[in-house]
Amino acid sequence: MRILSGIQPSGQLHIGNYFGMMQSMIDNMDKSELYAFIVNLHALTTVHDPKQLVFDTLGAAADFIALGLDPERCVFWVQGDVSEVTELTWVLSTLTPMGLLERCHSFKDKVAKGIEASHGLFSYPVLMAADILLYQAQQVPVGKDQKQHLEVARDIALKFNNTFGETFVLPEPIISDNLATVPGLDGQKMSKSYGNTIPIFLDQKALKKRVMAIVTDATPVEDPKDPEQCNLYNIYKLFAPADRLQEVHDLYVNGGAMYGKIKLELVDLLWEYFREAREIRERLAGDQAYLRDVLKMGADKARQKATVTLDLVRERVGLRY
Ligand code: ADP
Ligand code: TRP
Numbered sequence: 001m002r003i004l005s006g007i008q009p010s011g012q013l014h015i016g017n018y019f020g021m022m023q024s025m026i027d028n029m030d031k032s033e034l035y036a037f038i039v040n041l042h043a044l045t046t047v048h049d050p051k052q053l054v055f056d057t058l059g060a061a062a063d064f065i066a067l068g069l070d071p072e073r074c075v076f077w078v079q080g081d082v083s084e085v086t087e088l089t090w091v092l093s094t095l096t097p098m099g100l101l102e103r104c105h106s107f108k109d110k111v112a113k114g115i116e117a118s119h120g121l122f123s124y125p126v127l128m129a130a131d132i133l134l135y136q137a138q139q140v141p142v143g144k145d146q147k148q149h150l151e152v153a154r155d156i157a158l159k160f161n162n163t164f165g166e167t168f169v170l171p172e173p174i175i176s177d178n179l180a181t182v183p184g185l186d187g188q189k190m191s192k193s194y195g196n197t198i199p200i201f202l203d204q205k206a207l208k209k210r211v212m213a214i215v216t217d218a219t220p221v222e223d224p225k226d227p228e229q230c231n232l233y234n235i236y237k238l239f240a241p242a243d244r245l246q247e248v249h250d251l252y253v254n255g256g257a258m259y260g261k262i263k264l265e266l267v268d269l270l271w272e273y274f275r276e277a278r279e280i281r282e283r284l285a286g287d288q289a290y291l292r293d294v295l296k297m298g299a300d301k302a303r304q305k306a307t308v309t310l311d312l313v314r315e316r317v318g319l320r321y
Contacts, residue, residue: 003028003174004035004137006079008043009056013063014197015270016182016190019238020143024176026068028141034074035135035302036064038295041080042128045121046110061291063201066281075305077298079131084306088130089123091313095159096126100152106145113193129153133160133168134306141174144181145189164316182238185214187231198235200274201281204267211267216259227252236262239269 005021007013013022025036038060040053047053057078069076079085101107104125111117125148132140132153140150150173157168181189184196191197198210214232219225227233227249237245251257284291314320 001032001139002035002135002137002169003032003139003141004037004132004135004171005141006037006039006042006131007060007064009038009040009053009060010043010047011056011192012197012199012201013060014190014192014199015235015238016143016184016197018067018200019182021141022064022067024141024174029068029070029073032139035137036069036074036076037079037131037298037302038064038077039079039128039131041085042124045118045124046115058288058291059285061295062281062284065284065291065294066277067200068277071294071298075298075301076294077302078295081295081299082134082302082306084303084310085127085130085134088134088310088313089127091317091319092130092133092156092160093123093126095163096123096129096152096156100155101125104148104152106149110193125149125152126156129156132171133157134309135302136169136305136309137171138169139174140171141176144175147173147175167312167316183231183234185210185231187215198270201278204271207270208267211263211270214263214266221258222255224255225252225257227257232259232262232266236266236269239266239273 003025005025007017007021025034028034038057040057043053043056047056061076061078064076065071101122107117107122107124110121115121128149129152132150133156140153142150150171154170157170161167184190184194185198186194186196188194188196198207202210214235216230216232217225227237230252233248233252236248240248248257248262311320
């Protein structure tokens with residue numbers, strides 16, 4: 001089984017990214033052939049500060065490795081280092097109906113938030129389809145927000161196969177139900193672009209500040225509450241041990257849940273949960289030469305697969321003569 005997923009280097013990694021996609025990728029490392037990459041070409045649709053992009057690209061590499069990805073046991077690279085993907089994007093874009101892209105929520109949401117409606121932002125899903133199809137990925141773990149992009153990738157692959165003959169594997173999204181959308185501090189989807197995240201690698205003081213800012217209701221402590229409707233509980237349950245979670249669940253249902261106390265407990269749980277990763281990340285951040293070497297090795301491995309697919313595509317569409 002070949003599993004592939006990517007993450008944009010566009011800010012601090014948060015617990016939504018971790019539970020939404022990273023954890024399932026890392027868990028799959030030994031069960032499958034894993035392709036994990038940092039999508040810097042996609043990030044260009046919103047990041048126009050070169051120093052920042054370089055910083056975040058190396059930062060994302062450090063994040064992945066610190067959280068358990070072993071670059072020796074998978075293919076781990078930076079998207080733009082394998083430029084074959086841009087040629088495939090062009091070929092696919094000549095088959096992609098405008099209407100398919102016009103229906104994409106992500107484009108509309110980003111424009112509504114004030115991001116410039118560039119051609120790159122509009123055709124973002126075509127580049128993502130190329131990412132997936134170039135490596136003939138069978139499964140793609142992503143958060144729920146990326147489901148539509150996966151459907152676009154499948155539609156494009158089908159259209160290509162129908163037009164030019166069987167070429168691409170049809171990718172399946174892997175979306176784990178209970179973790180599909182990790183809520184943010186305000187209860188909306190946790191997202192860098194909503195400013196409502198709990199970044200994984202914060203110092204303890206900043207972490208506490210974020211957790212204390214989780215929005216809760218004003219119901220009196222002794223009143224019964226539905227835990228599943230509580231933003232704090234929905235974050236807390238990702239980290240609490242089962243027996244303690246049951247106790248807190250009962251406090252919600254029977255009355256007596258104290259938000260302040262649960263938040264302080266959550267700070268400690270988060271701090272412990274990512275302790276080892278934090279220590280590794282601190283070491284890696286100071287060793288850019290190592291990170292660059294690892295990414296180069298990954299790009300070399302990824303390119304081997306990419307050139308095989310692209311050669312086939314060139315032949316199929318008539319670019320080889
Ligand atoms: P963001 O919305 O913070 O900019 P990205 O778009 O970079 O995050 O998402 C990277 C990966 O993390 C994607 O697979 C996405 O689906 C997943 N993801 C992001 N936010 C969440 C969330 N709140 N819950 C679950 N998965 C998420
Ligand atoms: N669009 C994805 C996101 O914002 C990132 C991404 C780009 C991706 N290419 C991909 C995810 C290929 C999975 C497979 O999260």
